[in-house]
Amino acid sequence: MSGNENSGDGEFDDVINAEDILHVIELDDNRDISEVMEEADLGEDFDDDMEASGGQIEVQDMAGVVFDKHKDAVFSVHIDPNTSQLAVTGGQDDTAFVWKISTGEVLFECTGHKESVTCTSFSHDGTYVATADLSGLVKVWKIETKEDVFTFECSDAEWMKWHPGSHVLFLGTVDGDIWMWKIPSGECKTLQSHGCTVSCGVILSDGKRMCVGYDDGSLKIWDLKSVSVQHNITGVNAHKSTVLCVDTHPVNNVILSGSTDVTARAYNSSTGKLLGSYDCSSPETEEDSVEAVALSPTHSYAATGTVAGVLSIWDTNTQICRHKCRHEGGIVSVQWDRLTPQVYTSCLDGAIRLWDARNGEMVSKWTGHTDSILGFDVSRDGKYLVTVSEDKTARVFSLSTSDR
Template sequence: MESESESGAAADTPPLETLSFHGDEEIIEVVELDPGPPDPDDLAQEMEDVDFEEEEEEEEGNEEGWVLEPQEGVVGSMEGPDDSEVTFALHSASVFCVSLDPKTNTLAVTGGEDDKAFVWRLSDGELLFECAGHKDSVTCAGFSHDSTLVATGDMSGLLKVWQVDTKEEVWSFEAGDLEWMEWHPRAPVLLAGTADGNTWMWKVPNGDCKTFQGPNCPATCGRVLPDGKRAVVGYEDGTIRIWDLKQGSPIHVLKGTEGHQGPLTCVATNQDGSLILTGSVDCQAQLVSATTGKVVGVFRPETVASQPNVGEGEESESNSVESLGFCSVMPLAAVGYLDGTLAIYDLSTQTLRHQCQHQSGIVQLLWEAGTAVVYTCSLDGIVRLWDARTGRLLTDYRGHTAEILDFALSKRALAPAVSRCSMSAAGWRAPSVAPILLSSGRASMGGLNPARASSWPSFTAHSILWDI
């Protein structure tokens, strides 16, 4: 996709009739970052015994594994200011994933290369329980919609679910090599994609199962649409399938010239589920109508950095889309690239609005709910906040001594939670709002997939909490 100022919107791209314009704001501004300091009725009917009652979770703890201010220079080599508030440091190897409980935003779960996952309290870093029994690196972890269950998955395909209040394991299953995992937004239903091309759906804890068979290649990313009746899955051969979760059949299939020309890396949906955004190693982001299954827009970066600063000792690789998402209050979409470019696109005009450059590759981005602020984390160990209306950097958060590789954003707090390449997880707190969590590792949700991590350097891992 090219900018309006240089070559205009693509002529063959149909307009989006349902989106409105938002003023006569300038279309593009390039921001160079200074390197210095600074989610159903049908499904419920199918699974009639699903209990939607919410239960209050206990917040008991029995161990301590946190420090308020980690010592400088202990992990990694990115020394500098530490803005963090809490550090969780029970992992003995890289932390690959991090997630916050959606109901209270008081609990975190982290998984790592040490084949372990931990559930801990965000306020003080106190360990609640360990999710033990995994056989490989834990690359996926997350809480159910009501925060009563927590699921963890490792690279070998072993998935486990625990009851949060009792701290007991209630379900487990061995699938193929795990690519992604996600909870249903309204029911205790877990979905996962595996390297054999299958997408799995289980009702937890009784284990009722459905499989959605894709092409003979890995299902690299997936997302349940907000209506809870459909899911979009991306595959290594570049195809995109929109599945009917009740019928178990594909509604739309995009392949060949309609699909991507490389493996998909990430997928996102807007709030009402009418639009889907997909990213790929072909460096394209495709805007797809969830109703018609047609591509209604294609976005490409304006320029590509000569060499992305992926990390010392790593082989250089071509640019790719690593993360993307929709703004909830304006017709904007953000796309993060491996070369460090954050591109803000106007969906009404399908033009590049702003281009914000990072010094290292972007791993993940998340939009703040109810605002036009987008958070990014990158391989330089910094979380940044950007105003998508102007393209300007608002602030950044530091404290990690190695690459950040995953993060999550507290809904109540309007603050992010991330993962990085050290043996701990960290968090920040915004002024007058709730905490942010930051964790470390070599994998990310919707970003640098563990399957692509064979050439990454080895890192240590921890989690940190910042006061924003």
């Protein structure tokens, strides 16, 4: 174990007091993907196709680049938000790679992990890349020198995020603690557990607070400077079971969470007040959960995705569901386009889709994977879509202006 714990004020606090951030980079939730796949009902047609093709589905490969250096399922991906030229992927083979999106060329391998690498992320300026595995081993690498500059071991990792405006790294663990490190010095603070797993988290747009969800259905809004809880959302205002995902609006004070209780809930981050609850259940299925939520940065829309394969588009002003968009498999993650009222979905059926929130119509569909997609990211410049899959590959798709 390395890194220095420091619970007091000082230089560490200065990096938290960043100016308002209008765009928070979101990563996929790092729930064990096997749990999601077990709950998803892909349907008889999916199974028949798999059996007829010997386990491989015949699909049109629309990818411009196929990254095939991983030896097992690839769980996580993030694109450098600074240059949009590099991707980092982590997989079940206990490895992570930083590679060039345009060619698939490996820049360097992030070695030393003990178990599946489920969390990978670049810092906001692309100076560092962080990787974390299921055992709780966290490593940070400097891109310019390709050197390991920070290593820490804690309990099993659930999720990891960088601060959107400074070199501060956050890691949520199965024992419920949230670690907060200043990189590369390793100065450390801990947001203490109340006794259950912290399942997801997001830094709020002011850069000074964080909202996290827990296995018992509760949520907390933490002040990062004082390491104190501003709002503790429990009881009737909380979820009835595990909070799987949480998002925040890049400008206003709205937080959106999703849960295994098959609801999404909106809160005011300033007051902790419950603004509304969205029923995301599907009458045709009993086993379901909300796996992904996202708030549109440009319109008054919210998106929720479920294991049953339903993308719901909600009007946040009226709390009315505008559209339900059906998928052939469970939805793993959703992400809004930065400029338009369109939303991407990744699905266990092996495809990425783009939907128009105004009419509920599918705008584009990208195929090429022969197994479930486990995560994706869209480059900040809007040119590339990178996906990772159970089929041991990552794929790069070019995005045209007509798609968006």
